[in-house]
Each structure stands twice: as structure tokens, then as C-alpha cells.
Amino acid sequence: MRAWKWIVGILVLAGLAVGGYVVWERLSRVESTDDAQIDGSIFPVSPRVKGHVIEVRVQDQAAVKANDILVQLDPRDFEVALDKARAELADAEATLTSARTDIPVTTVSTASVLSGARSSRLDAAAQVSGAEQALGAAKARLKTAEANVRVAEANANKSAQDVERYKALIARDDISRQQYEQAVADAEAGRASVDAQKAAVTEAQQNVLAAEKNVEQARARVGQAEATVEGAMTGPQQVKSSEARAQSAAAKVAEKRAEVEQAELNLKYTTITAPASGIVARRAVEVGQYIEPGQQLMAIVDLNHVWAVANFKETQLKGMRIGQRADIKVDANNRTYSGHVESMAGASGARFSLLPPENATGNYVKVVQRIPVIIALDPGQNNDLSLRPGMSVSPTVHIR
16 A cells, blocks of 8 residues: 555656656747737828818728828918919020020121121221321322422522513613513413412322321221220120020029929828828817928828737847747737747837936846847738737747
8 A cells, every 4th residue: 555655656746747847848948928019000190281171081990091081281372372383484484495595696696796897897907008008198299299389489489580680681672572571471480380389289288188087087997896896705705694694594494393393292282191001090180270290180000010019038038039930819809820020129128218227326236128029920810900009919939
């Protein structure tokens, strides 16, 4: 009887040992925690422009699809701004067209004016040369006329002296009457010749004055032609100025085109659409409300993209690796979902808290930290979209 007790006792102890080993072996292959919850993408919805709300198309908890219209703002102010921007763009384009047209016109006009000015300067220079030659000839004729006057005066004086001498001779009948009359006629001819030569001198002087005037006028025309050439030489600068005006007009067109695009965007922004498919949450907008850019109107919870965030103790991460299989038990429906370790956080949760722990004061107490681990669901696990961000879960990671 006592032997049987020993045998039973030994068998019980062996069974407990085997059971303990099996439990230890199983528990050593997994790591689990109840500090975990479902997380997901939550998209805040806010306007890009300010305005009055004229329509709200969704309510809280409503299911929406991506690009569905959620809120409509009054578009009239933005339509007016767009019309104004388009009108200013049309004006800028017209200015650019005019500026580009002026460039070839200015180029051709400049070349024509410069060529004409140079031709006029050559003609004026030729006229100056001709006028100076005519002036030289007039001065030569004046000198000849003055010399002729002196010769005529000398001849007239000689003839007058002969007449006086012949008067005494004719009184004594030393010469014939015919000789005396010839001397008188020669004296009169001499005086007439002097008068004629003086008239020729006067005419020559007038010709010299006219030639000098012609020279002055020709030189004035040369000055005018040179001034015209200098003015025409500024043509390249005028062309550059026209090109600069065209470039400025082109820049203005680009600016106005950007303003039109911005006005079109602002008009488009008056229609606020869903950034993703999901469920509407925290709606905070009503018809008639005046909203500002960045003001949160509601949120869209994307139920198609959820995952589990498990805060494992740092002592549990020794054998944990990315890609390991995981089971996620959800408290809400008591279902277990399959997944895998997708990533591990770069720091503990305490490091991202509002007041991180400060261990340099000397009152250090070692506390086991928790590291967030992202566990992704396998495809097809959440087809019924029953998982909601914030749900409590208990994940188990198979580390071996």
C-alpha cells in the first residue's frame, strides 16, 4: 500500500514536471500584452479658403467615398475674382502683343532713318564742297574785277591827262582837231570803262556774299545731317528698350496667368470633398457658418486601413523581429485576427510624453519601459470593417 502511494506520488510529480515544461516551452515561444489598441488613418477635413457655408451634405457616422462632396461654400466672391483675373490676363496679353509688334517696326524704322541720315550727310558734305568751290571762284572773279578797275582808272587818268595837254596844243594849233577829239573820246571811254569795271566789282562782291551764304547754309545742312545720324545711332538702344518692354509685358502675362490659376483653385476649394473613403466623425460645421482656412470641420476615419499598436515591455523584445506572425484578439467581438510585426518604434513611449522622465536628479528608479510595436493585419482579415481605431486588443507575437 505504501509502495503504491510512492508510485502515485512520483507519477504526479512527473506529470506536473512535464506539464510545467510544456507550459514553459509554449510560453517561451510567444510574447503577448494587453496594453494594445487598434489604430488607423484619421483624416482631418478643413477648408483652404474662407467663406460662408451654404450646404453641408453629411452627418456624423455617415459613410462616404473619396472625393464625395462634404461641404459647399458660397462661390460668388471667388467667381468675381476669377473673372477679374481673366480680364487682367487678357489686358496683359494684349500689351505683350503690342510690345512684340513694336520690336520689328522699331528695328526697320531705325535702319531706314540711319541710312537716310547718312545719305543726307554725304549730300550735305558734297553741297559744302561745291559751295566752297563756288565761293573760291567768286573771290577770284572779285580780285580780277578789282584789278580791272585799277587798270581802267589808270587808263582813264592817262586819257584825262592827254585831254588837258591836248587843250594847250590845240589852242596853238600844234595838233589837229581830230587828234584832240580822239583824246576826248578816249577819256570818256576810259571813264566809262572805270564805271563798268566798278559795276563788275560790285557784282563780284555780291556773288562772293551769295557764295559765302551758300557755304554757311551747306555747312548748316551738314550739322543737321550729323545730328540726324547721331539720333539714328540711338536706334539700337530703342530696339533694346522695345525688347525690354516686351520682356516686362511677358513677365506681367505670366504673373496674371498665375493669378488666374490661383483664382481657379480658390473657386475649386469652395467645394470641400472627402480626402478618403471612411466614416464621418466629429462634424463641427453648419449651414450659414463663416469658416476660416485650417479650421477643422470634421474627420474621416479610414476603416480600410487599420493596424494594432502594441506596447511591449522592453524585456519582451529580445526575440521579436519584423515579419513574425502575430495573433490579435479583439475585446469588442472576441475574435482573433492574424497579422505580422510590421515595425518597431524608434523610442519608448515615455520619450514622447509631454513630460519625459528626467533621471539625472539622483533619485533614479529603474522602470521597465514599453516600446510601441506596429502589427499589421493580414489581407482579408477586416473585410467587414468591424475594427475601429481605439478598440482594445490583446496581441500575441510568435517569436519562435
